Amino acid sequence: MTKIKAIAFGTYGSADVLHPVEIDLPVPGPGQVRIAVRSAGVNPIDHKIRSGDMAALVQVEFPCVPGREASGVVEAVGDGVTGVQAGDAVLGPTVTGAYAERALADASRLVAKPVSMPWEEAAALPVAAETAWRALELLELREGETLLVHGAAGGVGTMAVQFARARDIHVIGTASEANHAYLRGLGAHPVVYGEGLADRVRELAPDGVHAALDAAGKGDAVGVSVELTGGPDRVVTIADSQGALRHGVRFSSGAEPGASRTVPALTAALGLFESGILQLPIHRLYPLSEAAEAQRESERGHLTGKIVLAVV
Structure with a gap:
């Protein structure tokens, strides 16, 4: 063999x-x-x-x-x-x-x-794109709504921001200050995570946050998300299964039956690439x-x- x-x-x-x-x-x-x-x-x-x-x-x-x-x-x-x-x-x-x-x-x-896509960039796309696409579908976002993304500068967060902005959804993203300029370049409003997060988000979204995606699993991101959205129904975490249990929100690992959205997610991501606007x-x-x-x-x-x- x-x-x-x-x-x-x-x-x-x-x-x-x-x-x-x-x-x-x-x-x-x-x-x-x-x-x-x-x-x-x-x-x-x-x-x-x-x-x-x-x-x-x-x-x-x-x-x-x-x-x-x-x-x-x-x-x-x-x-x-x-x-x-x-x-x-x-x-x-x-x-x-x-x-x-x-x-x-x-x-x-x-x-x-795509011929012009480097191998390393192509390998970075599948999990990040599919996970972000799946989470946004679960949140049932509509044009003009505001989405909070925890861990917005990471792979999944980066794709979630871009998919959301392509649908004319406003995005607030948590990240360290070193990544704030990067998030602004993606079209998101950056905010520092940690104590006092809810108040900082309210300053950026006086009309409220409609949905939240936790792609970080740090601190009490899930609890803060429930507080800001007014309930657990439009909060999804991919990183904190225990927080999901505590707060009654959806935890999506991608392993659940019928969960995968790989082809539509990659098709959308490659559409952004062909348009010259994909960042990962x-x-x-x-x-x-x-x-x-x-x-x-x-x-x-x-x-x-x-x-x-x-x-x-």
């Missing part, structure tokens, strides 16, 4: 449990393709799964290769695949770990990579061999955009 290089962990723990390994070359099943991975996105869920924090929600088999999104070139297709063929440059979510030279993906959830900065590009340090930086937070691994 042909072997490929990957990064994996054999037990739950800190980033120190991540090590280079050799694994069997994955074989695509019906409806799947195998991608020669060029770049892989690093997301908070990667270190949450690795640490064991999500063991009750996400089952893994050891050794486990992290990573849920990639860009690369299709090199093999399974039975029943149409519309995608060997040699196509694609991006999208993977069904096997993306921290590897090769990964499997469902062909129906992939989109073509690469916070830092690491080689695959430094995946552990990439996850450590992801855990520290305060990112602008996404961390990405260069696989090739």
Whole structure:
């Protein structure tokens, strides 16, 4: 059996449990393709799964290769695949770990990579775009409303701001002061998080906040959101399941049945790219061999955009 290089962990723990390994070359099943991975996105869920924090929600088999999104070139297709063929440059979510030279993906959830889009930017898009799009759909936002986004400078926050602004929705985004100019460039009104947040938001939105998305999971963002919107109905968190339980708001992990919105989200994001207005900065590009340090930086937070691994 042909072997490929990957990064994996054999037990739950800190980033120190991540090590280079050799694994069997994955074989695509019906409806799947195998991608020669060029770049892989690093997301908070990667270190949450690795640490064991999500063991009750996400089952893994050891050794486990992290990573849920990639860009690369299709090199093999399974039975029943149409519309995608060997040699196509694609991006999208993977069904096997993306921290590897090769990964499997469902062909129906992939989109073509624009020729002018760098591999690392393409790998940064799938999770951030799908999560932001899904959350905005759950919030049922309407033109002219005001949305509060916690963690607005991160990958999901960045995409949520841009999708919302494209729908003529006003956005207030929490971030450290170092990222305020960046958020203004996206069309959002920045505000510092922390004690007194609710009052600062009210100053920016005297007519009220209609909905809130917590993409940070820091402090009591969920509780503040419920206070500002007047109830739990139009608050969604993707980062604080315990806060969701305490306050009765929706927690969306993307694992719930029928939750994925990958293709429409990526289609919308690529539309912004083709128009020349998409922004999703690469916070830092690491080689695959430094995946552990990439996850450590992801855990520290305060990112602008996404961390990405260069696989090739």
